[in-house]
Amino acid sequence: MKISPLLKTLSILFIAMIMLPGSVMAYDEVRLNIAAFEKRNATFEFDPIIMGKYSDLLASMESNADIIFLNRTPPIRDKDMINLQVDAMRMVKGVLSNGGLNCHFSFDNESDEESEFYSVAGLCTLLIAENGGTRKVRAPIKRVMLSDANYGNNIWMKVYEDKVNGIILYADVDPK
Numbered sequence: 450m451k452i453s454p455l456l457k458t459l460s461i462l463f464i465a466m467i468m469l470p471g472s473v474m475a476y477d478e479v480r481l482n483i484a485a486f487e488k489r490n491a492t493f494e495f496d497p498i499i500m501g502k503y504s505d506l507l508a509s510m511e512s513n514a515d516i517i518f519l520n521r522t523p524p525i526r527d528k529d530m531i532n533l534q535v536d537a538m539r540m541v542k543g544v545l546s547n548g549g550l551n552c553h554f555s556f557d558n559e560s561d562e563e564s565e566f567y568s569v570a571g572l573c574t575l576l577i578a579e580n581g582g583t584r585k586v587r588a589p590i591k592r593v594m595l596s597d598a599n600y601g602n603n604i605w606m607k608v609y610e611d612k613v614n615g616i617i618l619y620a621d622v623d624p625k
Contacts, residue, residue: 480525480624484518484605485619487615488616495617514617528555552590555570569608593606605621606620
């Protein structure tokens with residue numbers, strides 16, 4: 450039985466495709482890491498990108514900023530929504546006040562056959578407790594592209610910074 454040159458070429462390409470490393474294949478589910486910090490040192494400037502694991506992220510803030518939250522989501526998929534809320538309610542001179550940070554993120558897997566891309570967008574509300582009640586600051590988070598999902602190669606991307614109130618949010622993606 451004679452095999453046509455076209456069929457032979459297609460067979461070789463198919464076998465080569467199967468044998469290629471799977472590094473260009475995107476994960477169906479990943480974990481989103483999100484961290485928020487509040488500036489302690491007024492002259493400190495946050496870096497837009499921080500390389501490294503959790504410990505490197507925390508060390509880069511040492512004595513300059515306090516952590517508000519550090520969260521690792523359960524496995525998430527394309528189009529999932531993530532809600533994070535850290536706040537405290539109190540009475541101030543007979544008025545209820547709320548201080549903290551409430552965030553809602555949408556997560557997108559924008560990968561294709563050749564590249565692995567993820568992004569987040571959303572809205573946070575900074576809640577600032579004052580004597581007369583709660584002052585709310587809306588913090589829209591424009592779509593930010595995140596690094597590929599590789600352990601050991603964390604790239605923390607700035608997703609939002611409020612320079613007036615000294616608040617910053619970073620995000621990173623890991624495989625599930």
